[in-house]
Amino acid sequence: MTDYLIALATIIGIQVLLTLGLTLHYGITGLVNFGHVAFYALGAYASALLTLAGVPFMVAMGAGVVLAVAASLLVGTATLRLREDYFAILTLGFSELLRLLLLNVRDLTRGALGIPGIPRPWRAVSGVPDHVAYLGLVLAAVAIAFVLSEILARSPLGRTLRAIRDDDQAAMALGKDVLRFRLTALGWGAALAAVAGSLWAHYVTYVVPDQFTPEITFYTWMAMIIGGPGSMRGAVWGTAVLFVVLEGTRFAKDVMPGLDAPRLAALRQIVIGLGLIVLTVYLRKLGGRTRPRVAPAHVRT
């Protein structure tokens, strides 16, 4: 039971990093990122491949972060000028494209076979069991990310980002370089997602493209919405609530005997879908861009 709780806490911790990243993207800056899992996957694969090639863990993780940030800047430069729903579709497409690449560039990624045997860092800290030490590492990463995100959100940069989220034209009129600020936010969030990916890869010691479906993105959205978009503390408890509830549904088979595992999994996804809808309606401030459109249809209003 203790082992189970440690595993749950580790997974929640990794997921909190993803949610913090999305909170910087959407909650603070208003970027409708539907491809968050792409940065997670880049962090995971880069870190996995490099450590297997003998690079130290921290360096490999750093490389994953650099790669994810570079990808986010590339995607952002190309698409951030577009309207928010186009940005959403393009980031979603980008994450699917990346998964397609991971599946097909077999020389590098072994495709659908995945990469097994990813080493855990510091395999033996004296006396401390492996998984406890790893939880400590994850919690340390979460603490650092949380403090950095809070500092960023409260800084003048954070204020500018929120101003852009609430009214980008006003921010532009005040002389702010809106695109550059959006790219900054995108990069920071992608970096957090890449750290999460790296921690995930070294935790489960095995990565495969199937782990990086858009469902990860939408779990993260839901965690952010539960906690209230824009709040770092909300990102933490929203993620914890979501994953405890999701874990709880694993025990649903005790209540509903006769359902096989795939059916239970499908039911969980249905609950996720309902949750997304109900929470979106309940939290109306989510993306409440309702003022009439004045700019041409293809320009971000």
Add this chain to the structure above:
Amino acid sequence: MGTGPRDQVHGGVGQLIGELVHLTVTGILVASLLALGAVGLSLTFGVARFANVAHPDFMMLGAYATFAFNALVGVPFWWAALLGIGAALLVGVPVARLAYDKLPVTGTVQLLVISIGVSFILRHAVLFAFGSSLLQFSVPLQRPYVWGPVRLTPYQLLTLAVAAVLVLAVHLLLSRTKLGRVLRAIADNAVLTEIAGADVGRARLAMWFIAVLLAATGGVLFGLNLVIQPNMGWDLVIPIFSAAIVGGIGNPYGAMGGALVIGLAQEWSTLLIPASYKEAIAFGAMALCLMFRPRGLWGGA
């Protein structure tokens, strides 16, 4: 579409031409399936002003309802198709009305997130009921007609014919009827249309009816030519959005042309790159189009 038996033409150039003709025919077939999804998506995007990610799942609904009547109940295919499309309308239209028109939300991002929720629910409800295996309608195999390098089965001919008739019908409806005028007016300016006394609610009901009808029919034709699985809608998100965006989103006529561009580009690309990258071609076309021709290849509104 898989690559069927090669043509009998031998020798370099002849073989290439045969291959090209074959890919072109396949591309047009793919395009007719994509068009049935993209026209409805474009219509709803223009009128309801949000990107309905669950739209391709209406295709899946049509395919699975038909499968249920055809393979499970044992109704002959033609009747099963009619019943299946009817069932998809009975489920899809109320779902769309409820989720997109009746909830107290208006923001594009909110509706986008809600459509993700709807997509999760539809897909996993089907997964729950039918499982995740590949399924096929029980229809007799048919010999293809052969004209030189062109080979078409009667089902493929039917697919082309049905797509052409439905797309023409939508064209006539939009350009010749009062409903079409109201829909085009809402796409231009919903508030003014309402002030002018048009029944916007009824027009939107009709719009969802048309969108689900086209998509469900497309799904049935998809199942007639290929195999179906619960992820088929999700897998079509990128190609269908690409077709709608390349054609100029909100412009149902453009969507037909967009479908043709995407269908042909996907098939022709297999001459140069592995077929597993087809989806990347659709995504690339969409991304390039949004960056350089955000109103679609044909411009206009």
